[in-house]
Amino acid sequence: MCCGDFSGFSGKSNLAYHFMRLREAGLVMTRVKGTTRYMTLRRDDLEARFPGLLDTVIKSALADMEPWMPPGCSLVRENADETF
Secondary structure (H helix, E strand, C coil): CEHHHHCCCCCHHHHHHHHHHHHHCCCEEEEEECCEEEEEECHHHHHHHCCCHHHHHHHHHHHHHHHHCCCCCCCCCCCCCCCC
């Protein structure tokens, strides 16, 4: 997802704070392309340290996520074989 996809949830300073915390915790990696920042979940690293936890959290969250998705936002999966 792009960082801008979250703009409907909160103000910029609050989002920047939380994105920084996610990066500091090693949960996400941020890639800059032009003026856009793309966040990638460090799934392999998390799975190695906490096997099965991420799948459990994602499956639980998907049911409640749709009403909160900003218009035009979609999930991008790096591996098309992943199922949630």
